[in-house]
Structures are given as structure tokens and as C-alpha cells.
Amino acid sequence: MAGIARSQNRYDAVVVGSGAGGGIAAFILATSGLRVLMLEAGRDYDPIRETPMFQLPKDAPLRGAATPEKPFGFYDATVDGGWQVPGEPYSVAEGSEFMWWRSRMLGGRTNHWGRISLRMGEYDFKPRSRDGLGFDWPMSYEDLAPYYDRTESLIGVYGSNEGLENTPNSSPGVLQPPPRPRAxxxxxxxxxRRLGIPVIPAHLAIMTQTQDADRLPGELFPGNELARRVTADSMRGRAACYWATPCGRGCSIRANFQSTTVLLPPALATGNLEIRTGAMVREVTVDSQGRATGVHYIDKATLIDEFASARVVVLAASACESARILLNSTGNLFPNGLANSSGLVGKYVMDTVGASVYSQIPALESLPPHNEDGASGMHMYMPWWLYGEQLAGRLDFPRGYHIEFGGGRRSAPGFGAFAGLEPLTGGSYGQRFKDDCRRYYGSFIGFDGRGEMIPNEDCYCEIDPDRVDSYGIPVLRFHWKWAEHELRQAVHMQQTFAGIVDEMGGQVLSTIHTDGAQAISKGGQIIHEVGGGIMGEDPRTSVLNEFCQSWDVPNLFVTDGAPFVSNADKNPTLSIMAIAWRASDYIVEQLRQRSI
Amino acid sequence: MSDERLKRVVKAASPGAAEAARPEDGPDRADNSISRRGALKVIAAGAALGAAASCAPEDAARSAESAHEALSGFEPLPPSNPLAAGTAADPDLLAPVVPWEMVLTDEEMRLVAALSDVIIPADERSPSASEVGVPDYVNEFVSAPAHTEQLTQLRGGLAWLNREARERFGAGDFPALTVEQQHEICDEIRFEPDAPAELKPHARFFDAFRDMISTGFWTTEEGMRDLGYVGNIPLPSFDGPPPEVLEQLGLSGEDLA
Structure with a gap:
């Protein structure tokens, strides 16, 4: 995909990272006529040629089992990534548990993500005003709403407008129709419904119909002929979902969103974007006036330290990797790292609270065969529904969660099929085991809570003074401690799921914990890490302003998850893109006005 | 409309001729760094011995082809991926290979086959585990460099079964027993919580073995057909559950709105 030969070393903008935040930034800047260089630490990657769409588990080593090198299974889109990247270690402070997922490939984590695209709501932007905890964002829902509309229109998101509390509607004509629910x-x-828990169509970045390439580009880019043309061409090359194959492998027909199928092709088509892969950025440089001048990166193929010069530097290397680059960019005037006069770079790292319950539902046993693959991801979900209870002080945790659930006959049987069935079967084997498998097939449902974590002082990353990676770059050290807010929320999740299973006449197969520390996921494990470069209204208490612009270095921006001030239960990718789009419009405007 | 869309979809799924290979860097794990060429050699050797691993490139290509049979008239996916480094962290996802050597002996494979069919015998709906190559999967699993403990557990379990066969029934080995005799032994270790203390390690072996056979069997074409898994095919629309499913679940009226 990275086809353009290296042509120069001076750009309007250098974008570090090619995922959600970097992809949007490069797309908006390139379609605005700016010369953009994108640096990606991983390899070139082309989902159209590389995605194993219909390959079955039987064709993969170990029937597609997860391995340390392919932690989400053999066919998962992530290559050269996972919880560990060879040669690129990270440290975890004693007493902390933290897992850091990285993708070293073009498109980053957008290649394998869950495609769940939920908007933050009005409460989510002003959480401190509502309950006194955490921080308010320097923007409101109304500020971001137009960018949610644009992002959803551009990438293609299915869902419905239900008008529920703090669960925003999209503007008319933005969402694609949701798929029909599975059994x-x-x-x-x-x-x-009997329990008063809403179950509504999920919002996923998967196209249930082709995009209107005649209407949408004009609405998205009035007055920008180049953007309209490349967007229309890109939309015409995307097919709608054909209701088969897991999205986590990526999508060769471009039906779901990945940066590599939706953002980078039209950005490259402008002729204004150059992509260099295998480019590991280590430092942002500044001149004597404190303006960013470019970045140093290591070409992984030659191990030569290269420099790229630009009028604007946009970091989108993932929240913690961007913090790492800033903390490693030191000078006489900023010994604690660039853009860090607040001392908050790397601070207030947040993940999503996770807890799960696995269950067996007798009513689903021995159903007539039918195809439940659908859109691969969930068609329905449960948004948080107890805002009133929480406000009235009737819950012992302050913030909400939504419920994701999956099971049934979705996807081909894979590694681990019917493993752990013994509690149900008494350890049957032979004809009885065969019959038991037939009976129980498709009767399992897993429930996963995804909850809001409130930023705290104990969760942060810093440079480990004792360790460098194989490129000689100092690595991060993570500190992590869940607060009671999160631990209690995790307990509530499990209890709720057990209640749903009970109401369905099913049996819980997981352990239900009363100790939140047992129920909750590890820090980083949900792969929603955000923060570490929070935005705000005051340079003393934030790293960036509401346009992701460094308070200290006016031509330096961070457009990944780092600017997040809170981490609502809404999965962050959609918001990363909407915020990055708003920041990118601002960059274009500022460059036109020559203010940066 | 739907036909036209399906055509368009299929066209997009068939990227045409693969471009020239470009070398890519990719880190590798020192403990699992068999080269691609080496891996292909292992596969070829396995095929020559008549014990081909189930993941030979030919199989993968065939599978891609059969998945696209429903779309006849269109090109199958290209057979391999020139962008992949071929390492454990960046394998060729389109033409997977098992990059390690198989370690079980012919004698061990005979025992594995016998026990496989005790776990999943043939019946009127589908073949037995050994008839669809599940012992080869067991070999692949316990031969993986990371699975040395599982290999030891398997060997220990098989040795115990043979010993029991000799001591209880005076047979040469476990496969020589009648099905009833085999069940008499397996009944003691089929469920770890019920197994006597001295047999718990063997019960854990049996549990792990059953998991391997289950994965190996139900992931085959025959196993998926038996279960009634009817997905992994492109559809012009997703229509939700059919009436007979809704009826069995007692879903109607308001439940569907």
C-alpha cells in the first residue's frame, strides 16, 4: 500500500502512526492539499491481498489457536503485534499489573478491532460537573456531534437512533440500517425486557449497504473537490457486508472500517501522502523558539537514524507510545520531556473496566441448523441504563457500563470447541459425548461488561531509566491501580449478567466474585488505553487544548487516545477519529492563517 | 439486485494476480524460528510418509477454493501472501503451514487413533475421529515447541492405558481390547472430580485428550456438517432466524419487534 517513493524530506505535516487517529489526520490533511508524511513503526499491510476471508480453523496451525505470537488466534489481522513485541519491551512497576497491546503494522489496531462505534454522550464530556469525580472535557457533546456525524458517514456505521439517555442519536441519514437480531x-x-434492561441495535463500523458515493462526499466536503473525488472513488470500491467471515481478520471487500481500507487509500489517491513503514519514531525535535521542526526515526530495515522535517508534527502512535515519544524528547529547556510543562505527559492513563460471565442456556439447545454468522460482531447490545439510580446515590459506584454479548452458532467451530464441558456432561465420552456436543452446540452465551474508569493518580506511564528497546530507545514503565469505583462496578457487572442468565433459565459457568479485584480485567487488557496527554482549558492542568494542540509547542498535536480526559464506557475508537478530525480541520485552518 | 451485489462483492474479494514479492522485516521468536523453507520441507516429508499435517498449503488452497465454489466463475484467492514475513508473529495467513516437526512415533499414533475413536466413535451422522484425521491434529498439537508438557502428559497417559490393558485383561495393549474393556478403564478417569486420588493425573490426561479430540473433530468439514454449522458462505442478505427456530424458542409478536 505504501507505494510512493521517498521524494523529499520536508513536509507540511508529519503524522506518526497509521491507525484511527493517524489515519484520520493524514486523510484530512492530504485531502486539504497539504504534503503529508506518515511514519508507521510496523510493516506495510494490505487487507485486500492479505485477509484470510474464508479460511477455516482446520487449515490453520493448532486449528487457529491463540499463541504468544498470535494472541487473538492465528487468523487475527494483527501481525507483528500483541501483548509483547519482540525487541520492544516495556516494564511494569512492582505491585502493578498492566498489559500493553501494540500492533506493528500499517493501520495499527484498526485492522483487528471490534468495530464497536458508540458515541460519548453529553454526560460523558462533563463528568466532573455531574458527580464531582475526574475531569470535564474542554469541549461539549455539541462541539463534537458534527464530527461524529462525519466520521460515521465516512467509515460506514450500522445502528439505530433510540433516543436513550446519554446515548446520542446520529443525524438523519448518517447510520446504516442495523442487521436483524440473531436468535x-x-x-x-x-x-x-422483564428485567428493565434495554437491548438495542449495536453500532458497529460495518456496512450493511453500499455507501451513497454520489451524496455523501458532497455533504462531507463541501467546497473541496479533491476530497470529494477521492472519497467518492473510495466509497465506490467498498462492498457491503456479505454476512460471513470474522471482522477481526480484517476485510478484503472493505465492508468494515480499517484505516488501511477506508482512510489510507483515498489519502494516497490525492498524491499528497507519502507513507514510510518500518519507521520507528523516537523523538520530536524543536528549534530555539520552541517550535517543532520534525521527528527523528529509525529505519528498521537499515537501522539508520533518519530525520523528517515538517511544519506540523502530529503524534498518533497510540496513547502511551505518543507519551513515550514526548517523554523521550528532552532538551535543556524541557528536561522532563516535550510538551510537558504541566508534568502530565504519561499521567492519567485509563483503560476500560471489563468483567465477564459465560453461560449455558438450555432453551438454545438442539436448535434447527441456521446461519448465525451475520455481521460477525454483535447485532444488539445493552447501553448503560441506570443513570437515574446512580444520580440518586442508589449504586455504590459512580459510572456506567454497557453490555456486549455473543454466542450461539456464530462463526465456525474453532480451537477449544466443547472444551470444559465436563461440569455439564459429567465427563462423557464416546457416543454420549458426541450427542452431548450436538445438544449443547450453539447454547452458550458470553456477557462482557465494558465500564467507565475514572482517571486516578496511580495509573500512569513513565520512562524506565534502566531499559531501552533494540533501537536504543528508552522504554515505558507502567503503574496501575484500580480504584474502588471500578472494582465495585465489576462486581455489579457480574451480578447483572448472572441475573440475566437466571432470567433466561440458564446456568452460569463462570465464577461470580464478590471481590472486585477477582472480577475485574487487568489494566490495559481491554485495549482501550487512553489518556497520558489529557486535553483541558488550562495549560497548568492539561497537556493539550481542545484541538489536541500542545500548550507548549503550538505546531505539535496528538490525535490518538492520549487527549482523552475521561474514558466513558463507549469504546474509544469512534471518538478518537471524531476528535482527530476536529483537530485536523483546526490544523488546516491554522496553517492557512499562518498562525502555526 | 441481490445477484448484482453478490457479483460486485465477489469481484472485490478477488484481488487478481499477486504482485511481485517484496521482502519484509519481521521479528521472530528464537524458540520457534524454523524457516519457511524448513517448514515446507517438514510438510513435504509428512506427506511422503502418508501422515501429512492437516495444514498443508494444498489443503489451504483447496479450502479457499471450496469456499469460493459458491461463487463459481470467479478467481479464488491468491495462494500465498508475498507481504508476510513467514514468522510466527507474521505467518502467511492465506496458505498456513505448521512450522514444526511431528514427534509421535507410528506406535504412539496407533494408540492415539484407538483412544480418539473411544472419545468420538463413528455413528450414523458422522465418521469417527480417526477417520477424519484427528490423530494427525493430536500429533501436531503435542509436537508444538510450546507444548512439551502436553507431550509428556500424553505419553504418560498412553503408557498407563497400555499397562491397565495388560494387567486387567492380559491384552498386548489398549487398542487390542474390546470396546467394552476400553470403556471399563476409561470410566475410572473420565471425570476428574470422581476419579480416585491416585488416578487424578490420568483423569487430567483424559480431560486434555478429550479437548484435543473435540477440537480436532468438530473443526473438520464432517464435524461442522454434523453440528449443523452452515455459515462461512457469502449471503446477499442476513434474514435473521428462520420460523422454525423462532417457534422452538417461543419467540413471536412483541419479541420480534
Missing amino acids: YELLTRKAC
């Missing part, structure tokens, strides 16, 4: 989703909804 287990309908059965779960029936039980949840």
Missing part, C-alpha cells in the same frame, strides 16, 4: 439476541432481549 440468541432475541431470546436475551426478551429476558432483559
Whole structure:
């Protein structure tokens, strides 16, 4: 995909990272006529040629099992990535547990992500005003709403407008129709209705119909002929979902969103974007006036230290990697790292709270065969529904969670099929085991809570003074401690899921914990790490302003998850893109006005 | 409309001729760094011995082809991926290979086959585990460099089964027993919580073995057909559950709205 030969070393903008935040920045800047260089630490990657769409588990080593090198299974889109990247270690402070997922490939984590695209709501931007905890964002929902509309229109998101509290509607004509519910989703909804838990169409970045390439580009880019043309061409090359193959492998027909299928092709088509892969950025440089001048990166193929010069530097290397680059960019005037006069670079790292319950539902046993693959991801989900209870002080945790659930006959049987069935079967084997498998097939449902974490002083990353990676770059050390808010929320999640399972006449197969520390996921494990470069209204208490612009270095921006001030239960990717788009419009405007 | 869309979809899924290979860097794990060429050699050797691993490139290509049979008239996916480094962290996802050597002996494979069919015998709906190559999967699994403990557990379990066969029934080995005799032994270790203390290690072996056979069997074409897994095919629309499913679940009216 990275086809353009190296042509120069002076750009309008250098974008570090090619995922959600970097992809949007490069797309908006390049379609605005700016000369953009994108640096990606991983390899070139082309989902159209590389995605194993219909390959079955039987064709993969170990039937597609997860391995340390392919932690989400053999066919997962992530290559050269996972919880560990060879040659690129990180440290975890004693007493902390933290897992850091990285993708070293073009498109980053957008290649394998869950495609769950939920907007933050009005409460989510002003959480401190609402309950006194955490921080307010320097923008409101109304500020970002137009960018949510644009992002959803551009990438293609299915869902519905239900008008529920703090669960925003999209503007008319933005969302694509949601897919029909699967059998287990309908059965779960029936039980949840009796419990007063809403079950509504999920919002996923998967196209259920082709995009209107005649209408949308004009609405997205009035007055920008180049952007309209490349966007229309890109939209015409995307197919709608054909209801098969897991999205986590990526999508060769470009039906779901990945930076590599939706953002980078039209950005490259402008002729204004150059992509260099295998380019590991280590430092942002500044001149004597304190303006960013470019970045140093290591060409992984030659191990030569290279320099790229630009009028604007945009970091989108993932929240913690961007913090790492800033902390490693030191000078006489800024010994503690660039853009760090607040001392908050690397601070207030947040993940999503996770807890899960696995269950068996007798009503789903021995159903007539039918195809439940659908859109691969969930068709329905449960948004947080207890805002009133929380406000009235009737819950012992302050912030909400949504529920993701999956199971049934979705996807081909893979590694681990019917493993751990013994508690149900008494350890059957032979004809009885064969019959037991047939009976229980498709009758399992897993529930996953995804909850808001409030930023705290104990969760941060810093440079480990004792360790460098194989490129000689100092590595990060993570500190992590869940607060009671999160631990209690995790307990509530499990209890809620057990209640749903009970209402469905099923049995819980997981352990239900009363100790939140047992129920909760590890820091970083949900791969929603954000923060570390929070935005704000005051340079003393934030790293960036509301346009992701460094308070200290006016031509330096961070457009990944780092600017997040809070981490609502809404999965962050959609918001990263909307915020990055708003920041990118601002960059274009500032460059035109020659203010930066 | 739907036909036209399907055509368009299929066209997009068939990227045409693969471009020239470009060398790519990729880190590798020292403990698992068998080269691509070496891996292909292992596969070829396995095929020559008549014990081909289930993941030979030919199989993968065939599978891609059969997945696209529904789309006849269109090119299958290209057979391999020139961008992949071929390492454990960046394998060729389109033409997977098993990059390690198989370690079980012919004698061990005979025992594995016998026990496989005790776990999943043939019946009127589908073949037995050994008839669809599950012992080869067991070999692949316990031969993986990271699975040395599982290999030891397997060997220990098989040795115990043979010993029991000799001591209880005076047979040469476990495969020589009648099905009833085999069950008499397996009944003692089929469920770890019920197994006597001295047999718990063997019960854990049996549990792990059953998991291997289950994965190996239900992931085959025959196993998926038996279960009624009917997905992994492109559809012009997703229509939700059919009436007979809704009826069995007692879903109607308001439940569907």
C-alpha cells in the first residue's frame, strides 16, 4: 500500500502512526492539499491481498489457536503485534499489573478491532460537573456531534437512533440500517425486557449497504473537490457486508472500517501522502523558539537514524507510545520531556473496566441448523441504563457500563470447541459425548461488561531509566491501580449478567466474585488505553487544548487516545477519529492563517 | 439486485494476480524460528510418509477454493501472501503451514487413533475421529515447541492405558481390547472430580485428550456438517432466524419487534 517513493524530506505535516487517529489526520490533511508524511513503526499491510476471508480453523496451525505470537488466534489481522513485541519491551512497576497491546503494522489496531462505534454522550464530556469525580472535557457533546456525524458517514456505521439517555442519536441519514437480531439476541432481549434492561441495535463500523458515493462526499466536503473525488472513488470500491467471515481478520471487500481500507487509500489517491513503514519514531525535535521542526526515526530495515522535517508534527502512535515519544524528547529547556510543562505527559492513563460471565442456556439447545454468522460482531447490545439510580446515590459506584454479548452458532467451530464441558456432561465420552456436543452446540452465551474508569493518580506511564528497546530507545514503565469505583462496578457487572442468565433459565459457568479485584480485567487488557496527554482549558492542568494542540509547542498535536480526559464506557475508537478530525480541520485552518 | 451485489462483492474479494514479492522485516521468536523453507520441507516429508499435517498449503488452497465454489466463475484467492514475513508473529495467513516437526512415533499414533475413536466413535451422522484425521491434529498439537508438557502428559497417559490393558485383561495393549474393556478403564478417569486420588493425573490426561479430540473433530468439514454449522458462505442478505427456530424458542409478536 505504501507505494510512493521517498521524494523529499520536508513536509507540511508529519503524522506518526497509521491507525484511527493517524489515519484520520493524514486523510484530512492530504485531502486539504497539504504534503503529508506518515511514519508507521510496523510493516506495510494490505487487507485486500492479505485477509484470510474464508479460511477455516482446520487449515490453520493448532486449528487457529491463540499463541504468544498470535494472541487473538492465528487468523487475527494483527501481525507483528500483541501483548509483547519482540525487541520492544516495556516494564511494569512492582505491585502493578498492566498489559500493553501494540500492533506493528500499517493501520495499527484498526485492522483487528471490534468495530464497536458508540458515541460519548453529553454526560460523558462533563463528568466532573455531574458527580464531582475526574475531569470535564474542554469541549461539549455539541462541539463534537458534527464530527461524529462525519466520521460515521465516512467509515460506514450500522445502528439505530433510540433516543436513550446519554446515548446520542446520529443525524438523519448518517447510520446504516442495523442487521436483524440473531436468535440468541432475541431470546436475551426478551429476558432483559422483564428485567428493565434495554437491548438495542449495536453500532458497529460495518456496512450493511453500499455507501451513497454520489451524496455523501458532497455533504462531507463541501467546497473541496479533491476530497470529494477521492472519497467518492473510495466509497465506490467498498462492498457491503456479505454476512460471513470474522471482522477481526480484517476485510478484503472493505465492508468494515480499517484505516488501511477506508482512510489510507483515498489519502494516497490525492498524491499528497507519502507513507514510510518500518519507521520507528523516537523523538520530536524543536528549534530555539520552541517550535517543532520534525521527528527523528529509525529505519528498521537499515537501522539508520533518519530525520523528517515538517511544519506540523502530529503524534498518533497510540496513547502511551505518543507519551513515550514526548517523554523521550528532552532538551535543556524541557528536561522532563516535550510538551510537558504541566508534568502530565504519561499521567492519567485509563483503560476500560471489563468483567465477564459465560453461560449455558438450555432453551438454545438442539436448535434447527441456521446461519448465525451475520455481521460477525454483535447485532444488539445493552447501553448503560441506570443513570437515574446512580444520580440518586442508589449504586455504590459512580459510572456506567454497557453490555456486549455473543454466542450461539456464530462463526465456525474453532480451537477449544466443547472444551470444559465436563461440569455439564459429567465427563462423557464416546457416543454420549458426541450427542452431548450436538445438544449443547450453539447454547452458550458470553456477557462482557465494558465500564467507565475514572482517571486516578496511580495509573500512569513513565520512562524506565534502566531499559531501552533494540533501537536504543528508552522504554515505558507502567503503574496501575484500580480504584474502588471500578472494582465495585465489576462486581455489579457480574451480578447483572448472572441475573440475566437466571432470567433466561440458564446456568452460569463462570465464577461470580464478590471481590472486585477477582472480577475485574487487568489494566490495559481491554485495549482501550487512553489518556497520558489529557486535553483541558488550562495549560497548568492539561497537556493539550481542545484541538489536541500542545500548550507548549503550538505546531505539535496528538490525535490518538492520549487527549482523552475521561474514558466513558463507549469504546474509544469512534471518538478518537471524531476528535482527530476536529483537530485536523483546526490544523488546516491554522496553517492557512499562518498562525502555526 | 441481490445477484448484482453478490457479483460486485465477489469481484472485490478477488484481488487478481499477486504482485511481485517484496521482502519484509519481521521479528521472530528464537524458540520457534524454523524457516519457511524448513517448514515446507517438514510438510513435504509428512506427506511422503502418508501422515501429512492437516495444514498443508494444498489443503489451504483447496479450502479457499471450496469456499469460493459458491461463487463459481470467479478467481479464488491468491495462494500465498508475498507481504508476510513467514514468522510466527507474521505467518502467511492465506496458505498456513505448521512450522514444526511431528514427534509421535507410528506406535504412539496407533494408540492415539484407538483412544480418539473411544472419545468420538463413528455413528450414523458422522465418521469417527480417526477417520477424519484427528490423530494427525493430536500429533501436531503435542509436537508444538510450546507444548512439551502436553507431550509428556500424553505419553504418560498412553503408557498407563497400555499397562491397565495388560494387567486387567492380559491384552498386548489398549487398542487390542474390546470396546467394552476400553470403556471399563476409561470410566475410572473420565471425570476428574470422581476419579480416585491416585488416578487424578490420568483423569487430567483424559480431560486434555478429550479437548484435543473435540477440537480436532468438530473443526473438520464432517464435524461442522454434523453440528449443523452452515455459515462461512457469502449471503446477499442476513434474514435473521428462520420460523422454525423462532417457534422452538417461543419467540413471536412483541419479541420480534
